[in-house]
Amino acid sequence: MNFQSIIENVPDYxxxxxxxxxxxxxxxxxxxxxxxxxxxxxGTSRKxxxxxxMKIGDGPKNALCxxxxxxxxxxxxxxxxxxxxxxxxxxxxxxETGFTWFLIKCIDPDGVRLNENWFKGPFxxxxxxxxxxxxxxxxxxxxTFPIQHKELNFNNPLPETEALMKLMHKVKPDFMYSLxxxxxxxxxxxxxxxLPELYENLRNTSEKQSxxxxxxxxEEPFIKKFSTAVFKTMAIGEAYDxxxxxxxxxxxxxxxxxxxxxxxxxxxxxxxxLTELPYFFDPQIEDQREGHMTRKEAxxxxxxxxxxxxxxxDQLLINIRPYISEDNPFVEFVEEVIQHIxxxxxxxxxxxxxxxxFEKKATVAEIFDNLKAIKFYNGxxxxxxxxxxxxxxxxxxxxxxxxxxxxxxxxxxxxKSEEMLKQYSRxxxxxxxxxxxxxxxxxxxxxxxxxxxxxxxxNQR
Numbered sequence: 001m002n003f004q005s006i007i008e009n010v011p012d013y014x015x016x017x018x019x020x021x022x023x024x025x026x027x028x029x030x031x032x033x034x035x036x037x038x039x040x041x042x043g044t045s046r047k048x049x050x051x052x053x054m055k056i057g058d059g060p061k062n063a064l065c066x067x068x069x070x071x072x073x074x075x076x077x078x079x080x081x082x083x084x085x086x087x088x089x090x091x092x093x094x095x096e097t098g099f100t101w102f103l104i105k106c107i108d109p110d111g112v113r114l115n116e117n118w119f120k121g122p123f124x125x126x127x128x129x130x131x132x133x134x135x136x137x138x139x140x141x142x143x144t145f146p147i148q149h150k151e152l153n154f155n156n157p158l159p160e161t162e163a164l165m166k167l168m169h170k171v172k173p174d175f176m177y178s179l180x181x182x183x184x185x186x187x188x189x190x191x192x193x194x195l196p197e198l199y200e201n202l203r204n205t206s207e208k209q210s211x212x213x214x215x216x217x218x219e220e221p222f223i224k225k226f227s228t229a230v231f232k233t234m235a236i237g238e239a240y241d242x243x244x245x246x247x248x249x250x251x252x253x254x255x256x257x258x259x260x261x262x263x264x265x266x267x268x269x270x271x272x273x274l275t276e277l278p279y280f281f282d283p284q285i286e287d288q289r290e291g292h293m294t295r296k297e298a299x300x301x302x303x304x305x306x307x308x309x310x311x312x313x314d315q316l317l318i319n320i321r322p323y324i325s326e327d328n329p330f331v332e333f334v335e336e337v338i339q340h341i342x343x344x345x346x347x348x349x350x351x352x353x354x355x356x357x358f359e360k361k362a363t364v365a366e367i368f369d370n371l372k373a374i375k376f377y378n379g380x381x382x383x384x385x386x387x388x389x390x391x392x393x394x395x396x397x398x399x400x401x402x403x404x405x406x407x408x409x410x411x412x413x414x415x416k417s418e419e420m421l422k423q424y425s426r427x428x429x430x431x432x433x434x435x436x437x438x439x440x441x442x443x444x445x446x447x448x449x450x451x452x453x454x455x456x457x458x459n460q461r
Contacts, residue, residue, distance in 0.1 A: 003451045006093055010082055010447065013439040016074040016119035017081060019049070019112050022105045025081060026052050033088040042104060043163025049109040051163050056087045059099040063454055064173040066104040066164060069142040069180060069259065071111025072134050074119065075277055076179020078439055079446045080105045097451075098458040102171055107160055108141050114329065123279060123436045125376065126425035128183070129383040136332040137255035142178065144255055145262035149237040150244075154256035161256075168263050175457040176272045177450050178259050184376040184434070185278045185369070186214035186285040187445060188229040191453070192260050192272035198456055199227040202275075205448040209441040211277070212286035216369025217299075221351050233272055235261035246347035246354075271457050275449040277442045280434045285373065287364035295366055296358035302370035303345045309378045310341040313385055316420075320413045323392055323406040331388040334381045376428060382421050389414035 017025065030039040042053040065083070067076030080103045087094045087101055106112055114133035121127070137143050138154075144161045147154050157165060168176075182188075187206035191198075206213060213229040222242035224232040236257040243251040260272035291298070313334060324331050352358050362370075392410050396402045 003093070003448065006086055006090070006451075007444050007448050009086070010440050010443045013078055013443065015121060016439070017077055017105075018116050018119060019106055019109045022077055022081065023050075023052055026054055026084070026105065029084055029088055030054070036094070037084070037088050042167055043159060045108070045110045046159055047110045051104065051107060051109065051160060053167065054084055054101075054103045054105075056084060056101045056103065057094045057097070057099060059095070059097060059101075059458075061099050061174040061458060062102065062171040063097075063099040063175045063177070064102045064167060064171055065177040065179060065450070066107045066259075067179040068106045068108050068112050069178050070134055070140060071108045072115050072132055072183070073179070073181045074112065074115070075181040075279075075439070075442045075446060077105045077112075079179055079443045079450070082443055083447060083450075097454060099175070099454060100171075102167060102173075104164075104167075107164060111135055124425075125280070125379070125428050125432075125434075126422065128279065129379050129425060130386065130421060132380050132383045133330065133387070134333060134380070134384075135329065136336050137253075139332075140255065142180070142258055143236065145257045145259060147236055147257035147261070149240055149257075151250050152236065152240055152253050154236075154254075157256065164259060165262065168259075168266050172267045173263065173270050174267075175454045176259070176263050176270055177453075178272065178274050179446065180274050181277045181279075181442070181446075182214075183278055183380070184280045184282075185216065185373050186212040186229075186281055187278075188214040188231065188276050189449065190231050190233040190260070190272075190274035190276070191226065192233045192264065192270070194226050194232070195271070195453075195456060196227065198452055199230045201452050202449055203229060205445045205452070208448075209445055211437060211441060211445060212281055212283060214276070214278075214369075215286045215288060215363070215365040216373065217366055221348065233260035233274060234258055237261075242351075243347050246350045271453060273450060273453045275446045277445055278437065279442075280376075280432075280436055282368065282372070282432050282434045284368040284433075285365055287368070289364050290361045291364045291367040293362060293367060294359055295362040296352045296355075298362045298367045298370040299352040299358065300349065302374050303348055305371065306341050306374060306378055307345060309375075310338045310381070312420075313381060314338050314342070316385055316413055316417055317388075319409050320389065320392070323403070323410055324388065325392065325395060328388055328391050330384045330391055334384045334388065337381055372431060375431075379421070379424050379428065382417065382424055386414065386417045386421055389417060 030037045038055040043051045117131035
């Protein structure tokens, strides 16, 4: 199949869709193509928002694609916005794919609403970080699937996760696309099965759009690398085993496993794909020249840098912890990461110190990933800290007998953390030679990657 015209016709999107805009667009598509598109409710979010799903086509195999598995990752929603219309409008394209498509543009509507303030731009580090939201692990749709592994026994899926589980059991997908994206770096992929014949084509999707590959460190030390910028999909059991081996302790993991791991228990041969793409990139992320330090030095310096940053966040939160309400959505993830960094760096240090490979000189990309890209990601927790204070101050404004001491402490921490965030963002702007990637390019890469893998599944499996 030649999908080139489909890829080339992706519009030049200037902003991301809000939850309401996504829902409205899906309903309009079903009204326009009532014989081809069916909109149905796959479930309901924790706050009662209907999770809209679409069924398009009637091919012999089933594909399940869902976007916003983390609520700060809306690129996939734009990919499904375009794909759903292309499938509905183009009979030849729809039939040639060979699939019945089940599409969910937004699996976490409540979380996505808390990101919408950056969806329309301006697209820069400060605005993204200031309006960023991501929940704690056991409240993330992607990481709350049931799992029993050694001492880890998780069986508390969120309503959103249950909606996906129900759909997985019903359609038993041959191909599943969990539409993630990163924030900063380059392009890389996760695949459930080792499919070497596809990797060059996947990398080419990025090259065609002049977006670099992410050739730095993998997201986690235990991840299996299939090929350059292509990895095996993650399961929580692997994280558990890594922490157990390198810390010598029973891991305190509170969340479940991934969608890819769970769907394999329903249909082992289901091929799952994730295409990780950034909003921002710096060309150093793919620089393979030899750097000025060993990989071990880069990792140890990275750990030290993160420990200092999260110690500072810990100090910020000390004064306001008594005034944080249980329903504050912004603070739990910060607290979890503070704990993880301050207590859990031991495993990462031991991993770097015990591996002979780490005595070699690191590439420029590996150094950049360890020391600069990590700084971007650490800054997101400073943004969440600002929002945690803001949330409590707004809540107290509506109380009749408000605690003035609480207001004072929260205001002081809010102003201090907001100023720190502005300074932190200015430093990053100066340190990084970054570009903002047009949404059109990101959708083209994600869409073409999905079509490459779905075509393989159609022909081979």
